Amino acid sequence: MKTLPAADIVIIGGGWTGLLMAKELGKRTSLNIVVLERGGMRKTEDYASDMDELDYFIRLRMMQDTSRETVTLRRNPDERAQPIRQLACFLPGEGIGGAGEHWTAQCPRYQPDCLELYSKTVERYGAKRLPENHAFQDWGVTYDEIEPYYTRAEQLLSVSGKVGNLRGQKIEGGNIFSGWYSAEYPNPPLKTPRFSAMFGEATKSLGYHPFRDPAAMNSVPSTNPDGISRPACQYCGFCSRYGCMIGAKAQPTNTLLPLVEQISRVQIRTHATVRRIIHDKTGHDTTGMNRSAKGVTYVDASGEEFFQPAGLVILGSWTLNNNRLLMLSGIGERYDAATGKGTLGRNLTHQVLFAGAVAFFDKPLNRFMGGGAVGMRIADFDGDVFDHSNLPFLRGGTFSASAYGAQPISGFGAVPPSVKARWGAEWKKAAVAAYDRSDAITFSGEHVPYKTNFFDLDPTYKDYAGDPLLRLTIDWNDNERKTAEFMTAKAREIALAMGAKEINSFAGYDHYDVRRYQSTHVQGGTVMSASPEHGVVNPYMQHWNMPNLFVLGGSTFPNQGSANPTPTILAFTYRTADAIVDRYLKKPGMLA
Ligand SMILES: Cc1cc2nc3c(=O)[nH]c(=O)nc-3n(C[C@H](O)[C@H](O)[C@H](O)COP(=O)(O)OP(=O)(O)OC[C@H]3O[C@@H](n4cnc5c(N)ncnc54)[C@H](O)[C@@H]3O)c2cc1C
């Protein structure tokens, strides 16, 4: 193995977190930084000419190559986990920009009490209401502490929308149930398509409070505080699972990469797959572990292995590989579900997401136009906004009516319940009629953490290089099943108020289904906490046992909010960057 000249900082992963950290540390310090990304380079120009649904949406051109590396999954320890050969329930990204290239760009914040899940739940309902086998805990950071960083993230992305709680003042037309915002979104809301407008009118008539989805898509041409200018969205509909061909959707390659490439001290190496974080016991920390990261080993496209020494290691390889790389590197104590000991791997969560009601109308919706975050939403049933005293579940989520842009393959095929045929001429005729006269009211909900949902290494299956695959043990529990029942009834009520002629309702949750897309919001495993007994990283995302190792992204979230996670991920990344520049680099050591 060849040893390379030492860098000051090595960053693993070139997605949202990796490139944001490279930009912040690159611009604000004089240090040498190496970014290692397992996939290839990407630029906006790559998307200019070949937006092919079969290639991108169905065959998942931008996602991780499962023939080289995948995960195994089981629902409980009595099952034998099986490898996922075809991605479906979540879609990990690969290549510069990571999943941030093909994301949907919905940009809500987490409910403030999500960050204090344990204390707020017990305070309102008592400890007896916590679900069996729960793993509720607080994050060690409050909403008030993270709020300024949310604002920075929204400015970075030039979010379009309307705030509903500006420093405590409730504003109709925005989300009045959200936490407080210190600033309005940079851009006005996107256009409101027909289906979303119908949802807005119906939910208002039912006494709810609709608002336009906050979106990292430009409603108007705009320039962010870093001087990055992007054009306005054209509602082309080829948005989620694609890169934006004009750069209207904020992606790491159009928002961060142009800045990072200007800094000669930052080197980006593509096709560089990190295999281990190298460490020894000669460092200093306050935990008694005396361990220190020394750098990483990685393999390039030709299969050659390198050691890249570095003074600071930053792990931003998304949830799955953040967990796997720490486990393979032997850093931290792995969680054992049988004894409850160990922290690495615990609190695996996956956002609750389903089409509560697919509504069929007798008029066209023009739903071939739209984009990832074009739509309306209500938050009247989010988090703890409504009283759960007499309900059989805790927490909640939001309903949305989005116009993603129904494409010819993936957007085709729904038929109303009165049509019994599932193939042949009758089905085809009904599906053609329904294509532009139907759409889904979607529920996005919280997933609370359980001791029984966790990550570890698979004892049987290995990747292309012979390393064990990451194993996910995950199943739904009664809290999710009862939430789904309640929310499906609400979705039906909204669909009827919208004038739906027929409705296909969500069938409900039985067990976790690996074949059904459930968002790419898989979180936990390297969770943050105020003390090392309950987490892998401290509230600055610094490893509790290794002060020169930081872990970024949703893997650090102890529970899953109903909102899509990236604004929260970016907010915590900014906070960590500040802590590294303002405190760690001045006096290396534990920050908490
Ligand atoms: C289809 C889709 C829609 C989404 N929509 C939304 C949305 O609307 N709103 C929202 O908030 N979020 C959304 N997300 C989630 C969002 O994309 C992620 O939260 C975000 O990208 C996380 O940033 P990250 O840096 O942690 O990970 P990523 O952006 O995935 O970047 C991680 C990078 O690390 C690299 N990597 C992994 N392992 C290694 C290794 N061993 N060595 C070197 N490199 C490695 C990967 O190749 C990848 O490029 C969506 C995701 C998908 C897939």
Ligand code: SF4
């Ligand atoms: S819908 Fe808008 S943001 Fe999305 S890909 Fe098309 S132009 Fe870009």
